[in-house]
Amino acid sequence: MNLAEVETFLTIVxxxxxxxxxxxxxxxxxxxxxxxxxxxxxLGFPLVIRQKGHKQVELTAKGTDFIILAERWMSLWKETMELQRNQDSLLLTIxxxxxxxxxxxxxxxxxxxNEQTKLDLNIESHHSSELYGLLGEHSIDIGFVYHKLHYKNIITEKIFEEKLYLIQSDQPVIPAPAIHTDELDPSLxxxxxxxxNYQxxxxxxxxxxxxPHIAADTITLLDRLxxxxxxWMIAPQSVILELSHYRPLFISELKNTPPNRVCYKIKHKYPKSTSKRAVEFFENALEDFLAESTPSFPIGQVWERQK
Incomplete structure (x- = not known):
C-alpha cells in the first residue's frame, strides 16, 4: 500500500x-x-460495490472493516513524518x-x-464536550475537561476542584461578605x-x-464587556485570580452555594508513540505546578491585586 492509495480510499469513504x-x-x-x-x-479483496448508474459509492463488508486499518495506517504514516521532521524536539498538542x-x-x-527548549506546544481551546472526540481521534495528545464521560480507550482522572464566588466591581451594589442570588439583579x-453542574x-x-444581561464563552470577552x-458575575477561584490582574474586584461568598467546579485530565489509553515522552514531561510539570499553593483573596472587601 502507498499513501496515495490509502488517502484516496478514505476520501471516497x-x-x-x-x-x-x-x-x-x-x-x-x-x-x-x-x-x-x-x-x-x-489487498486481494474488493472495497466497493461497483454498480452501473449508481452515483453514490457503496462499500463492501470488507471495505467497511478496512476503514479502521486505513485510518491506523495514515496515523502511523503521520507519526513517521513527525519523527523525521522533529528528531531533536518534541511536540505536544493540548x-x-x-x-x-x-x-x-x-x-x-x-x-x-522557558525551561524546556526541546518541547513545542500546540495549544487548542475547545468546549469540554468536544475534547473527548478530539482525543479519541488522536487530534490532541492530552486534554482537560469539566465533566467526566465514559469513552472507550480514554482515561479520565480528577486533578483539582475549585469554589465559585460572586464578584462585583469596586463600587459594589451589595457590599456584603455573603449574598443570596435573590438579592441580585439578573439584568446586570x-x-x-x-x-x-453549574448550569x-x-x-x-x-x-x-x-x-443574563451578557452571556459569552470566553473570559477575555466578558472582561472586555x-x-x-x-x-456582577459568578466565577471560579482561578478566573477571579486572572480577572484581578486587570480590575479591582469585590468578592463575596454565595449563601445558596453553587457546586464546586471539578477539572479532569483525559488521556488516550493507546497514545501516539511520538507523543509519549512529551505527555510524560508535561504531566510531571503539571504535578509540580498544582502542588504549589494557590493565592487567596479577601472576602467582603475590594481587592486590587498587584499586576
Whole structure:
C-alpha cells in the first residue's frame, strides 16, 4: 500500500463519490478509479460495490472493516513524518477549555517553554464536550475537561476542584461578605457556563427568573464587556485570580452555594508513540505546578491585586 492509495480510499469513504473525491484531490476520475483498483489488487479483496448508474459509492463488508486499518495506517504514516521532521524536539498538542487555558495553565505553559527548549506546544481551546472526540481521534495528545464521560480507550482522572464566588466591581451594589442570588439583579449579570453542574444550579436560582444581561464563552470577552459598575458575575477561584490582574474586584461568598467546579485530565489509553515522552514531561510539570499553593483573596472587601 502507498499513501496515495490509502488517502484516496478514505476520501471516497467520506464523500461516497468518485467524482467528489477527484475534485477534492485535484485528480481525474480515471486516476481515482485506478488507485482504488490498485489498492484492491494489493489487498486481494474488493472495497466497493461497483454498480452501473449508481452515483453514490457503496462499500463492501470488507471495505467497511478496512476503514479502521486505513485510518491506523495514515496515523502511523503521520507519526513517521513527525519523527523525521522533529528528531531533536518534541511536540505536544493540548486541548482545554478557554478558561482553563487563560486562567490556570498559561503560567504553566510559560514555565515549560522557558525551561524546556526541546518541547513545542500546540495549544487548542475547545468546549469540554468536544475534547473527548478530539482525543479519541488522536487530534490532541492530552486534554482537560469539566465533566467526566465514559469513552472507550480514554482515561479520565480528577486533578483539582475549585469554589465559585460572586464578584462585583469596586463600587459594589451589595457590599456584603455573603449574598443570596435573590438579592441580585439578573439584568446586570455577566454569564459563562462553567460546567454542566453549574448550569443546572444557575437554571434553578437565576435563569428561571430572567436571562443574563451578557452571556459569552470566553473570559477575555466578558472582561472586555464589563462596562457598568453594577455588573456582577459568578466565577471560579482561578478566573477571579486572572480577572484581578486587570480590575479591582469585590468578592463575596454565595449563601445558596453553587457546586464546586471539578477539572479532569483525559488521556488516550493507546497514545501516539511520538507523543509519549512529551505527555510524560508535561504531566510531571503539571504535578509540580498544582502542588504549589494557590493565592487567596479577601472576602467582603475590594481587592486590587498587584499586576
Amino acid at each position: 467520506n464523500t461516497k463519490s468518485i467524482t467528489r473525491t477527484a475534485d477534492l484531490l485535484f485528480l481525474s476520475q480515471p486516476t481515482v478509479s485506478h488507485r482504488l483498483t490498485s489498492l484492491e489488487n494489493e 486541548g482545554c477549555t478557554d478558561s482553563l487555558n487563560v486562567a490556570v495553565f498559561a503560567p504553566l505553559y510559560d514555565r515549560i517553554l 449579570e455577566l454569564f459563562l457556563s462553567w460546567d454542566d 443546572i444550579w444557575h437554571d434553578r436560582w437565576l435563569s428561571s427568573a430572567s436571562r 464589563w462596562k457598568k459598575p453594577g455588573n
